[in-house]
Amino acid sequence: MTAAVFFGCAFIAFGPAFSLFIFTIAKDPLRVIILIAGAFFWLVSLLLSSLVWFIATKATNAQDLTLQKNLLIFGSIFSVILQEVFRFGYYRLLRKANEGLAAISEEDGPPLSVREMAYVAGLGFGIMSGAFSMINTLSDSLGPGTVGMFGDSQYYFITSALMTLALTMLHTFWGVVFFEGCERKRWWVIAVVLCVHLMVFSLSLLNPFYVGSILPVYAIMLLMAVWAFFSSGGSLHNITLLWTCRKSNAETSS
Amino acid sequence: TCVQCLGDGNTSLQKLATSIVFFFCLSDVSCNSVEQKIYVELNNTVPCVRLLNATHQIGCQSSISGDTGVIHVLESEEDLEWPLSKGPNPPYMVLLESSLFTRSIMMKMKNESNRVAGVAVVVPNTSPPEFSPHTTCPNENTGVYSDNYGPNLAHCNTTVWNPRGNGLSYEEFDFPVFSLKEDNETEFIKQCYLDHNRAVNGSAPQYPLCAMQLFSHMHAVTNTPTCMRRNDINFSINPEMVCDPLGDYNVWGSIRPYNDTVFGHKENESVVIAAARLDSRAFFWEVSTGAEGSVSGFVTLLAAAQALREVTHEAPPTRNILFAFFQGETFDYIGSSRMVYDMENGKFVIDLDNIHSVLEIGQVALHSGNNLFLHSDPVSRRNNTVNDVVKNLVNNLQSSTAGLGFLLVEPNVSQPLPPSSLQRFLRAQPIPGIVLADHESAFNNRYYESFYDNAANLNLTYPSDLSPEEQLEFVTHTAESLTDVATVVARALYKQAGGDESRVNTIKADPKIVTQMLYGFLVSSNNSWFQAVMAPELKNILKPSPPEYYVGVAMSSTPTRLVQYLLANLTGAATNLTQSQCQKPDELPNESRQMYSYLWVQGIVPPNSTERDSFCVRASVRLTKAVSPAFELGEYASKDYSTWTESRWKFIKARIFLVASRDLEMLTLGVGVAVLFTSLLVTYFISTKADVLFSSTREPASAAY
Numbered sequence: 030m031t032a033a034v035f036f037g038c039a040f041i042a043f044g045p046a047f048s049l050f051i052f053t054i055a056k057d058p059l060r061v062i063i064l065i066a067g068a069f070f071w072l073v074s075l076l077l078s079s080l081v082w083f084i085a086t087k088a089t090n091a092q093d094l095t096l097q098k099n100l101l102i103f104g105s106i107f108s109v110i111l112q113e114v115f116r117f118g119y120y121r122l123l124r125k126a127n128e129g130l131a132a133i134s135e136e137d138g139p140p141l142s143v144r145e146m147a148y149v150a151g152l153g154f155g156i157m158s159g160a161f162s163m164i165n166t167l168s169d170s171l172g173p174g175t176v177g178m179f180g181d182s183q184y185y186f187i188t189s190a191l192m193t194l195a196l197t198m199l200h201t202f203w204g205v206v207f208f209e210g211c212e213r214k215r216w217w218v219i220a221v222v223l224c225v226h227l228m229v230f231s232l233s234l235l236n237p238f239y240v241g242s243i244l245p246v247y248a249i250m251l252l253m254a255v256w257a258f259f260s261s262g263g264s265l266h267n268i269t270l271l272w273t274c275r276k277s278n279a280e281t282s283s
Numbered sequence: 284t285c286v287q288c289l290g291d292g293n294t295s296l297q298k299l300a301t302s303i304v305f306f307f308c309l310s311d312v313s314c315n316s317v318e319q320k321i322y323v324e325l326n327n328t329v330p331c332v333r334l335l336n337a338t339h340q341i342g343c344q345s346s347i348s349g350d351t352g353v354i355h356v357l358e359s360e361e362d363l364e365w366p367l368s369k370g371p372n373p374p375y376m377v378l379l380e381s382s383l384f385t386r387s388i389m390m391k392m393k394n395e396s397n398r399v400a401g402v403a404v405v406v407p408n409t410s411p412p413e414f415s416p417h418t419t420c421p422n423e424n425t426g427v428y429s430d431n432y433g434p435n436l437a438h439c440n441t442t443v444w445n446p447r448g449n450g451l452s453y454e455e456f457d458f459p460v461f462s463l464k465e466d467n468e469t470e471f472i473k474q475c476y477l478d479h480n481r482a483v484n485g486s487a488p489q490y491p492l493c494a495m496q497l498f499s500h501m502h503a504v505t506n507t508p509t510c511m512r513r514n515d516i517n518f519s520i521n522p523e524m525v526c527d528p529l530g531d532y533n534v535w536g537s538i539r540p541y542n543d544t545v546f547g548h549k550e551n552e553s554v555v556i557a558a559a560r561l562d563s564r565a566f567f568w569e570v571s572t573g574a575e576g577s578v579s580g581f582v583t584l585l586a587a588a589q590a591l592r593e594v595t596h597e598a599p600p601t602r603n604i605l606f607a608f609f610q611g612e613t614f615d616y617i618g619s620s621r622m623v624y625d626m627e628n629g630k631f632v633i634d635l636d637n638i639h640s641v642l643e644i645g646q647v648a649l650h651s652g653n654n655l656f657l658h659s660d661p662v663s664r665r666n667n668t669v670n671d672v673v674k675n676l677v678n679n680l681q682s683s684t685a686g687l688g689f690l691l692v693e694p695n696v697s698q699p700l701p702p703s704s705l706q707r708f709l710r711a712q713p714i715p716g717i718v719l720a721d722h723e724s725a726f727n728n729r730y731y732e733s734f735y736d737n738a739a740n741l742n743l744t745y746p747s748d749l750s751p752e753e754q755l756e757f758v759t760h761t762a763e764s765l766t767d768v769a770t771v772v773a774r775a776l777y778k779q780a781g782g783d784e785s786r787v788n789t790i791k792a793d794p795k796i797v798t799q800m801l802y803g804f805l806v807s808s809n810n811s812w813f814q815a816v817m818a819p820e821l822k823n824i825l826k827p828s829p830p831e832y833y834v835g836v837a838m839s840s841t842p843t844r845l846v847q848y849l850l851a852n853l854t855g856a857a858t859n860l861t862q863s864q865c866q867k868p869d870e871l872p873n874e875s876r877q878m879y880s881y882l883w884v885q886g887i888v889p890p891n892s893t894e895r896d897s898f899c900v901r902a903s904v905r906l907t908k909a910v911s912p913a914f915e916l917g918e919y920a921s922k923d924y925s926t927w928t929e930s931r932w933k934f935i936k937a938r939i940f941l942v943a944s945r946d947l948e949m950l951t952l953g954v955g956v957a958v959l960f961t962s963l964l965v966t967y968f969i970s971t972k973a974d975v976l977f978s979s980t981r982e983p984a985s986a987a988y
Contacts (some may be wrong), residue, residue: 033948045962052963052970144977169317173351174940175491176320178475183491183943185320187951194958262977271975280543 034186035171041190042163046156046197049096053148059130059140060149067119067153067204074115075161078108102234107186109230113155113223115205119150120211142262143212144205155197163193182237192233195246201228202250209260225249326496327467328403328566331460333501335510335526336615337919339604339924341452342501345401345459349498352400352747352944354377354476355857366396371487376495377474378463381407381414388448393456401459401497403937405469410739413729416451416566419443419733425615425925426706428699433662437698442724444701445731452566452732459497461937462567462734472939479941490944492814497937502526503930508919510928526928527836530910531610533618534561534847536588536854538595538780540878540903541632548634553602554781555780557772558619558643559584560612560703561885562834563840565734568957572737573672574805574830575728579648579741579765581608581846586769590792591777601781602639604853608846610705612910613732615925618909619704623711624924625907635708640672640779641716642680643705646728647768648741648761650721653689655768658720660705661697663713672715676779679715680855684773687767694723701726719772737829738805755802755810762798769797800849804842805829809979815887816852822885834909836929847904850884855902865899879903 054060082104089096123146131139141149168191176185203222210218229249235242333342352374355366360383366375377392377399384404392399420439428437457466463469475493484487503510503526510526539552559580563573572578595604611617625631656769657677664670681691684953700706705716721727730736741761745754769792777787803813809825817825821844824830830841858881860868865883868874874881879901886896913924920926969976 032947033952034943037948037953037955041951044955044959045966048959048963048966052966084305094890166317171320172940173494173496173942174321174938175943176317177491177941178323178493179320180322183941183947185317187954190955222788266344267748267976269970274975 031173034175035167038163038186038190039167041187042159042167042193042197043156045194046152046159049152049201050156054152055177060145063123063141063146063149064156068157069152070114070115070119071112071154071200072158074111075108078104078111081107105230106227109226110223113207113219113226114121115208116150116154117211117219121206123150143208147205147208148201148261150208151201152197154204155200159193159197159199162196163189166250182239182279184239188236188239188243190247191243194248195243196229199226199250199253202253205257205261206253225253259272284336295377297816307424322938322940323471325463325472325824325939327464327468328937329462329570329723330497330499330935331456331566332461332499332568332932333503333930334529335398335503335505335928335930337507337809337913340503340505341455342610342930343456343458343460343499345497345499346500347500348498349500349848350374350376351494351496351942354378354472354480354939356407356473356476357388360388363391364832367391367398367661370398372492376400376403376497378403378405378476379864380405382411384451386412386451389451389454389456392458392676393454396456396458399458401461401495402456403472403495404460404462405465406462406734407465410730410735410737413447413785414735415445415729415731415950416731417445417448417449417732418450418453419445421445421448421491421613421702422615424922426700426702427660427662427709428706433660433699435893436662441696442698444462444724444726446725448731449508452564457758459499460567461497461499473937475939476719484683490947491941492563493936493939495602495939496941499935501932503928504922505707505926508613511919522757524931526573527911528914529611529614529834529925529929530621530908530914531562531834531838531840531845532843532906533610533622533909534608534843534850534904534906535622536606536850536902536904538591538599538854538903539764541542542877543632543905544877546631547629549632549637551642552633552637553639554605554633554637555602555639555776556605556641556708557584557587557776558607558609560618560704560803561608561610562613562840563736563832564732564834567610567734569831569833569835570734571732571832572805573732573733574736574741574743575646576646576731576736577612577832578801578804580644582797582804583647583765583769583772583847584608585733585846585853586642586792586797587773587776588850589796590773590790592770592854594777594782594786594790598783598786600777600778600783604780605633606850607704608843608850609897610840610843611911611925612704614927616704616707616835616913617834617911617925617927619707620924621909621912622907623707624912627711631907634711635712635714638708640676640716641705641708641714642676642772642776642779643703643704643716643718644768644772645701645718645720646726647719647721648765649727650689650764650907651727655689655690656693656720656723657693658703658718659693659716660700660709663709663715666713669713669715673717676715676717676775678721679778680771680775683771683778685788687771689767691719691771692723696724698724719768738801741801741805743805749895751807752811754793754794754806755799755812756796758794759801761767762794762801765792765801766792766797796837796853803845808841808845811887814885815895816848816884817845818883819850819885821848837931843906847906848882851880851900851902851904852884855879855900855904856883858899858901860899860901862897862899868901874901880905 048100085100093195129137134140175183177183206218207222229246232242232245331343333340333344353372355375356378366377379402381404391933423438470907479493480488514524544962560577561581563571563576565571584606609618626634657680659673664673684691698863700718703718705718708714730740743759745757749757773792774787777790799812806829807827808830809827813825814822824841832842834840862883865881867882869876882900884900886898888895911925913919913921913926
């Protein structure tokens with residue numbers, strides 16, 4: 030739909046991830062490495078699940094559209110499960126690596142806390158997932174045409190970008206919550222994350238009924254944000270501290 | 284010409300994305316690629332391209348990234364107000380029915396071309412009453428008539444040959460013009476227009492609107508000297524050519540063979556030339572059918588050549604007869620001017636002094652009232668010797684019609700020659716000649732040089748229950764009338780060449796051959812007879828549709844090849860040579876590549892086998908280059924010779940899609956920028972206050988945020 034839509038959707042989909050990257054990750058090379066490795070893990074999980082889906086579609090009748098749609102749903106559920114498995118695998122890998130990093134670092138102790146690694150890993154998953162969702166759509170949004178010739182909604186590009194934004198942030202929050210749950214050996218957390226992921230996926234099946242898909246997904250994202258905040262060490266007390274700190278800073282400086 | 288038929292300007296990101304998507308879209312997997320949701324590619328379109336000559340450029344041009352416009356289906360000439368002034372969403376892409384494809388509408392759109400993004404013309408299967416996009420006076424500056432030669436006859440002052448011509452082919456448009464067929468794609472386009480673009484009760488139509496994008500960017504500009512100069516710029520290892528000269532090959536054959544290595548004047552050699560033209564054109568690129576304009580002429584000449592074969596072997600005439608088929612005559616006589624130039628400069632097997640007379644076959648298929656006309660040049664006939672030879676030729680022609688149903692008549696008034704190759708011969712020296720045509724003054728052809736000059740224009744109809752092979756053999760009325768013309772031509776040529784008078788009445792053209800040629804040249808070139816006469820390596824040029832008669836730039840035009848092989852098969856002899864001997868005949872004692880050309884042809888399939896009976900044809904049929912002398916001499920601004928070139932282009936395509944309103948686009952951009960700034964601010968804020976926010980479980984000696 031032209032450059033305006035391209036940049037608008039790119040900013041919506043990748044703006045928060047980009048700003049998170051710039052302000053929290055880019056300065057520390059170790060975090061960059063963990064981010065990219067996380068993205069790679071997500072990619073491998075997608076590759077394996079898509080292999081399964083591809084074999085399933087090849088083995089069946091390509092003309093039967095309902096069967097293909099059901100196979101797609103099955104493949105996506107399998108992909109969600111595999112992503113969480115790989116997230117767990119990445120957690121184990123990072124735990125092992127942490128001991129090695131602690132040995133070679135200059136300071137005493139591990140250079141990155143598990144909380145930081147959780148956040149970075151989640152963001153890595155989120156960025157790669159967002160890229161895969163959005164890049165294809167973005168490249169087609171550069172041309173002069175817009176979606177709608179065959180009955181699709183003309184808000185396709187904006188809603189795709191909003192979904193991608195939500196998904197990126199959700200992956201980040203899930204990473205934080207997941208790793209914290211594994212640390213504390215609270216295995217029910219993993220089950221909950223898996224269920225929420227499946228719920229988000231099934232909401233996305235409601236597209237193009239955007240009211241029914243985007244609004245609930247954003248509600249879930251807010252809930253997950255709150256949960257991640259609390260599970261990474263935040264509390265209401267800290268927020269009030271922050272508020273009074275600002276107030277007192279303002280008073281002293283004025 | 285199409286240099287690089289791939290899309291240009293894809294970002295690497297796009298390539299990555301499309302390759303990823305393509306990987307998932309292999310074979311039958313139904314794939315929801317976003318591009319398929321947006322664009323519908325139009326496959327059956329024909330563009331109008333840019334041609335240049337010494338002083339002008341004609342044709343159409345689009346911008347390098349295509350021209351996009353909101354589709355508007357034009358209902359009448361008054362409806363033009365909407366795209367040109369009243370419509371609220373310019374620029375518009377105007378979709379015209381062929382009845383509205385007139386000069387006045389196109390000129391109005393040309394004048395307001397900032398509101399017109401392009402034009403799409405729907406070409407129907409039935410022809411309109413008349414349509415000729417050519418000029419009223421074809422080739423008026425490169426014929427023989429000028430201010431020095433018959434000034435009152437020049438520039439069609441006495442006879443306007445093509446009065447129906449609206450000159451659209453020679454106008455310059457700076458928007459693309461494409462043609463669409465009347466098929467499902469066009470229905471889809473019209474349905475898209477009806478669904479989205481109609482104004483409801485006088486209010487403006489709502490976004491999203493249905494739009495079309497046409498790509499036909501031409502590289503050459505201004506005129507031929509400019510584009511040829513740009514061809515020569517040697518910047519890099521791969522120089523970019525921007526245009527190519529139009530041209531192909533002329534086909535010529537003779538009763539007595541000539542040694543192909545001995546050029547120039549031949550002592551005591553007197554030749555009668557029988558000429559016809561091979562090519563035609565249309566407004567759109569390459570879709571030219573030229574049924575009456577060129578096919579009628581050269582099919583008649585081929586049939587006459589075949590009719591003369593037997594009698595000239597048994598009782599050879601005194602003079603030689605040379606059959607010449609000229610290419611590129613539509614574009615200022617490329618082929619005939621090149622042959623005359625070669626004759627003048629001693630590069631052809633004979634020269635102009637060897638020519639006794641010329642008989643040219645013009646448009647001969649539409650003779651109403653059963654008379655054909657013999658046109659001659661009044662200026663050269665003022666010379667008595669020329670006049671005598673012409674009168675003799677007229678007599679020979681008129682006496683040859685005995686027993687056939689029509690007469691040959693000279694026009695009543697003193698009028699110039701119609702546009703014909705004979706005019707180029709007369710430019711060089713006064714040569715006696717006659718042009719045979721079915722029109723007394725203005726053309727009978729209502730579709731001269733247009734895409735409607737097809738089999739229907741000649742009333743070429745077959746009974747509906749015939750298979751293609753049966754249609755090939757069926758002798759139509761058109762074929763019978765052309766056979767009679769061919770018989771007259773053959774007899775007249777034999778008499779003109781001084782042949783035995785007693786044998787004249789045995790000369791008859793074969794209607795079977797004429798109808799097979801008409802079928803192959805106007806209905807389907809991929810038939811069993813054409814397959815039998817062609818070489819095995821050329822059988823891919825035969826298609827289920829008629830060939831294209833546009834001369835083109837690739838020097839590989841289908842009609843030239845077909846006429847070459849047909850002339851060889853019809854006038855030559857089948858030999859016993861094997862295929863390797865056919866390629867190297869000089870090793871055999873009686874064969875000589877200098878005197879004859881040896882062509883290996885496929886032959887027919889015998890009834891009880893699957894292998895073709897291929898054999899070697901020996902014929903005195905040659906090809907000579909038909910590129911304008913202006914390009915040999917480097918005189919790109921020449922006024923004497925044709926200087927036509929065709930521009931090059933990268934790709935040509937068309938597609939339709941919906942366009943969104945500007946407001947929605949700006950809203951998207953605004954939301955994006957807002958999200959980006961907000962996230963930057965929030966992230967900065969949180970990251971600076973992170974130690975406060977996440978303080979309660981800070982592990983000892985962990986890195987600071």
